[in-house]
Amino acid sequence: MWLLYISCAWVAGILIGSQVGLPLIITLLGIFPFLFIPLFPDRRQNLIVLGLCFFACIGGILYFPSSLPRVNEHFVCFYNEQGIVEIQGMVKEEPDVRDRYCLLTISTEKIGMEGEEKEVSGAVLVRVSRYPEYHYGDILRVTGELETPPTFEDFDYKSYLEHQGIYSISYYPRIEVVEEGRGFEPLQWLYSFRDRLSDSLTKALPEPQGSLAQGILLGIRSNIPYSVTQAFSRTGTAHILAISGLHVSIIIGILLSFLTLVFGRQRSIYIWLTLIAIWIYALLTGMHPPVIRATMMGSLFLLAEYLGRQRSAITALAFAAAVMVGIQPQILWSVSFQLSFTAMLGLILFYPYFQSWGRKGVAKVFEYRDRAIAIGNVLVDGFTVTLAAIIAVWPLVAYYFNIVSLVGVPATFLSLPALPAIMVASALVALVGLFAVFASQILGWVAWLFLTYLLLVVQGFDALPFSSLQVSAIPVWLVWAYYIILAIVVAWLNHRKQLNDIFSRLAFNVERGS
Numbered sequence: 001m002w003l004l005y006i007s008c009a010w011v012a013g014i015l016i017g018s019q020v021g022l023p024l025i026i027t028l029l030g031i032f033p034f035l036f037i038p039l040f041p042d043r044r045q046n047l048i049v050l051g052l053c054f055f056a057c058i059g060g061i062l063y064f065p066s067s068l069p070r071v072n073e074h075f076v077c078f079y080n081e082q083g084i085v086e087i088q089g090m091v092k093e094e095p096d097v098r099d100r101y102c103l104l105t106i107s108t109e110k111i112g113m114e115g116e117e118k119e120v121s122g123a124v125l126v127r128v129s130r131y132p133e134y135h136y137g138d139i140l141r142v143t144g145e146l147e148t149p150p151t152f153e154d155f156d157y158k159s160y161l162e163h164q165g166i167y168s169i170s171y172y173p174r175i176e177v178v179e180e181g182r183g184f185e186p187l188q189w190l191y192s193f194r195d196r197l198s199d200s201l202t203k204a205l206p207e208p209q210g211s212l213a214q215g216i217l218l219g220i221r222s223n224i225p226y227s228v229t230q231a232f233s234r235t236g237t238a239h240i241l242a243i244s245g246l247h248v249s250i251i252i253g254i255l256l257s258f259l260t261l262v263f264g265r266q267r268s269i270y271i272w273l274t275l276i277a278i279w280i281y282a283l284l285t286g287m288h289p290p291v292i293r294a295t296m297m298g299s300l301f302l303l304a305e306y307l308g309r310q311r312s313a314i315t316a317l318a319f320a321a322a323v324m325v326g327i328q329p330q331i332l333w334s335v336s337f338q339l340s341f342t343a344m345l346g347l348i349l350f351y352p353y354f355q356s357w358g359r360k361g362v363a364k365v366f367e368y369r370d371r372a373i374a375i376g377n378v379l380v381d382g383f384t385v386t387l388a389a390i391i392a393v394w395p396l397v398a399y400y401f402n403i404v405s406l407v408g409v410p411a412t413f414l415s416l417p418a419l420p421a422i423m424v425a426s427a428l429v430a431l432v433g434l435f436a437v438f439a440s441q442i443l444g445w446v447a448w449l450f451l452t453y454l455l456l457v458v459q460g461f462d463a464l465p466f467s468s469l470q471v472s473a474i475p476v477w478l479v480w481a482y483y484i485i486l487a488i489v490v491a492w493l494n495h496r497k498q499l500n501d502i503f504s505r506l507a508f509n510v511e512r513g514s
Contacts, residue, residue, distance in 0.1 A: 002049045002052070003315050003318075003319055004314060004315040004318050004319075005049055005053050006049070006052050006053055006056045006322075007056075007315075007318040007319045007321065007322035008318055008322075009052075009053040009054070009056040009057040009060070010056040010057065010059065010060045010322045010325070010326065011060065011318075011321060011322055011325050011332065012057055012060065013056060013057035013058060013059060013060020013061045013062075013063070013064075014060040014061075014063065014064050014325055014326075014329050014332055015060075015332065016057070016060070016061050017060055017061035017062065017063065017064030017065060018064050018329075018332075020061070021061075021065060022058070022061050022062065031051070063326075063329070064329050067329045067330075069122060069165075069167070071167075073118065073120075074118065074119065074120055074121065075120060075121060075122050075167075076108045076111060076120045076121065076122035076123075076124055076146070076167075076168055077122060077146070077148070077167035077168045078120075079111060079113065079120075079146050079168075080146045080147055080148045080167075080168055081145075081146070081147060081148065082113070082146070083113075083145065084143065084144065084145060085111055085112065085113045085143075085144075085145070085146060086111065086112040086113070086141060086142070086143045087106070087108050087110070087111045087112075087120070087124060087141075087142050087146075088108070088109055088110050088111075088112075088139065088140070088141045088142070088178065089106040089107050089108035089109045089110075089124070089139070089140065089142075090106065090107050090109070090137065090138065090139050090140075090182055090183065091104050091105070091106055091134055091135065091136055091137065091138045091140065091183075092105055092106065092107040092123065092136070092183075093105050093136060093288070094135075094136050094191050094286060094288070095133075095134055095135070095136070096222070097130060097222040098130075098222060099222075099226070100130065101127050101128065101129060101130060102127070102128050102129065102130050102133075102134070103125060103126070103127055103128075104125070104126045104127075104128060104134055104140075105123055105124075105125055105126075105166070106123065106124045106125075106126055106140060106142065107121075107122075107123055108120050108121060108122055108123070108124055109121075122165075122167065122168065123164075123165055123166045123167075123168075124142070124146065124166070124168045124169065124170055125149075125161060125166050125168070125169045125170075126142060126169070126170045126173060126175075127169070127170070127171050127172060128172060128173075128175060129172070134175075134177070135180070135191070136183050136187065136188060136191050137180065137181050137182045137183025137184075137188050138177055138179070138180050138181075138182070139177070139178040139179040139180075139182050140175050140176065140177060140178065141175070141176040141178050142170060142173045142174070142175055143173055143174040143175075143176075144170045144171070144172070144173025144174060145170060145171075145173070146168045146169070146170055147168065147169050147170065147171070148167070148168070148169075149161045149162075149166070149167070149168075149169050159333075162330070163330040163331075163332075163333040163334060164330065164334070165328075165330060187287065190283065190286060190287060191286060194218055194220075194284065194285075194286055196434060197217075197218060197284070197430035197431070197433075197434070198214050198218055198220055198430075199433075200429065200430040200431070200432075200433025200434055200437075200440055201213045201214050201217070201218075201426060201429060201430050201433070202214075203433060203437055203440070203441070204429045204433050204437070204440040204441045204443070204444035204447075205429065205444050205447060205448060205451070206448070207225070208224065208225050208228050208455070209447070209448050209451040209452060209455070210223075211223035211224045211225070211228075212224060212228065212241075212451050212454070212455065213422065213426040213429070213430075213447060213451060215241045216240060216241065216419070216422055216423060216426065217284060217285075217422075217423055217426040217427060217430065218284055218285055218286070218430075219284075219285035219286060219288070219291065221241055224241070228455070228458075228459075229241070230462075231458050231459050231462040232458055233401070233403060234403065234405060234462050234467055234468040235405055235407055235408065235411040235458050235461045235462050235467060235468065236390070236394075236397075236405025236407065236408025236409075236411060236412065236468070237405075237408065237411050237412050237415055237458055239389075239393075239412075240412075240415060240419065240454075248278060248281075248294040248295060248297075248298045248340070248343075249298065249301075249343045249344060249346075249347045249385060249388075249389045250385055250386055250389060250412075250416065250419070251277075251278060251281065251419070251423075252274055252278060252298050252301065252302065252347075252385070253347075253351070253381055253384075253385025253386070254385070254416060254419060254420055255270075255273070255274040255277055255278075255420070256270060256271070256274055256305075256381065257377070257378045257381030257385075258378060258420065259273050259274060260378075260381075261374055261375075261377075261378050268306050271302055271305055271306045272306075274302060275299060275302050278295050278298055278299070278302075279295060279299075281295075281423075282295040284427070289331075290334070290336035290337070290340065293324060293331075293336070293337060293340050294336075294340040294343075294344075296320060297317060297320060297340055297341065297344040298344065300313055300316045300317055300320060300344070301313050301317075301344055301347055301348060303316070304316065304348070313348045314345070314348055314349070317341070317344055317345060317348065321341055324337070335396070335400050338396055339393055339396060339397075342392045342393050342396060343389045343392055343393050345392055346388045346389050346390075346391055346392025346393065347385065347388050347389055347392075349388075349392075349490050350387075350388035350391060350392070350490075351384055351385060351388040353493060354384035354387055354388055355380065355381060355384045358377075358380035358381075358383070358384050359377055359380055361380075362376035362377055362380055383413050383416075386409065386412045386413060386416065387409060390408055390409060390412070391486075392486075394408070395474075395478075395479045395482045395483070396479070398474055399474045399476070399479050402474070403468055404468060405467065405468045406466060406467060406468060407461045407464060407467045407468070410461070411457060411458060411461040414457045415454055415457050415458065418450045418451075418453050418454045418457075419454075421446075421450040422447065422450045422451055422454065425443065425446045425447035425450060426447050426451075428443050428447075429443045429444050429447050
């Protein structure tokens with residue numbers, strides 16, 4: 001458990017360091033617990049852990065300011081609001097294509113201003129028209145104005161981009177392609193392969209089923225009609241389209257329950273196949289950082305399942321989060337990171353209880369009918385995975401997106417049976433379409449059937465009155481209060497026998513005293 005405490009202290013230090021600055025001498029505080037070891041030798045281990053936690057927390061506080069960029073003439077945001085400049089750099093990730101425009105994240109290499117050229121670093125977010133198309137690895141020469149991201153009344157866009165390491169934006173500048181294919185070759189091949197799979201789905205499936213298949217299988221959501229994405233958002237099923245920890249946790253739950261039914265629990269084949277499947281899925285979606293983080297966290301849960309030590313997954317999850325935050329402190333404010341972490345935490349903490357309670361109920365209902373119990377357990381597992389993840393993440397969804405779905409659990413539960421079939425059928429359609437378009441169109445009818453079912457479920461729940469509530473800005477203290485209450489519930493579930501004994505003794509003493 002000491003690793004859990006130190007990891008939490010490190011992350012807490014990063015969070016505190018983002019708000020306040022402390023002098024280096026403050027590190028001496030970490031020595032105090034060690035000074036008490038001779039006085040309390042029986043508490044030696046606790047005092048050592050406490051001292052390490054102090055050092056970790058103070059280290060995080062001091063580390064955060066050093067992780068911020070130094071704004072000088074060699075950092076690109078130094079030239080914000082200084083008129084027309086010419087920057088050259090590489091498109092460092094796949095373009096974010098929207099309905100009417102496209103966003104390019106450019107890693108700058110040099111800048112030209114008033115006939116003088118300098119080497120610079122830093123990322124610039126550039127908004128351009130959807131056409132012509134640009135790709136990961138393109139070297140672009142961009143001529144236009146650099147601006148500081150604005151802060152809107154209802155959204156702090158400046159902080160949002162800063163947490164991604166972006167301090168400059170440019171709107172519709174003049175662009176010239178200097179060179180193509182300068183990116184990391186395996187990643188370029190992966191993006192190219194994903195584009196070809198996307199084209200296969202477009203040719204084989206009508207709309208909106210085609211764009212929906214691209215979103216679920218490949219993580220490409222730019223082509224999904226606005227009305228469809230809004231329906232998913234209002235019904236609390238947007239996680240089916242957004243590749244995050246919630247999405248991955250549900251996929252893990254479905255695969256575990258289905259593969260357990262097929263292979264049983266002998267030799268842990270069901271765990272290894274699930275692990276392989278989620279990493280293949282991460283590859284298909286382009287290995288974006290949020291996808292990698294979610295898949296890594298899901299892998300930790302599967303590893304704990306394999307070792308038979310689900311509770312140790314909490315420590316592994318906390319340590320992984322601490323490492324990620326140490327590498328890139330700004331991800332602590334990333335919505336995808338927070339959703340991934342809380343979804344996996346909900347899966348680790350609540351899923352075993354929900355699964356146990358659900359399976360006991362199935363055993364009572366279908367007593368002595370083994371086949372019915374096995375099928376019932378698969379359904380229960382799928383439902384409990386969804387419930388555990390949603391309980392963990394819904395305050396964050398409400399906080400960031402100002403929407404609370406009242407039909408999220410039933411809508412997700414009825415949508416889940418179609419998800420594996422959609423992924424398998426869509427993958428077959430996409431792969432076959434690379435070689436035989438006509439054959440992929442025939443297979444497309446199978447994918448169309450399940451995609452249409454999913455649309456009917458989501459749009460049907462969306463049509464219900466009061467299916468969701470649009471809420472105003474939620475105070476952050478309310479989110480913290482929810483998670484504190486959730487932590488108390490978890491503590492009670494884990495230590496209810498000890499707590500019941502304590503309360504019984506207290507009640508007995510009160511009665512005897514009266």
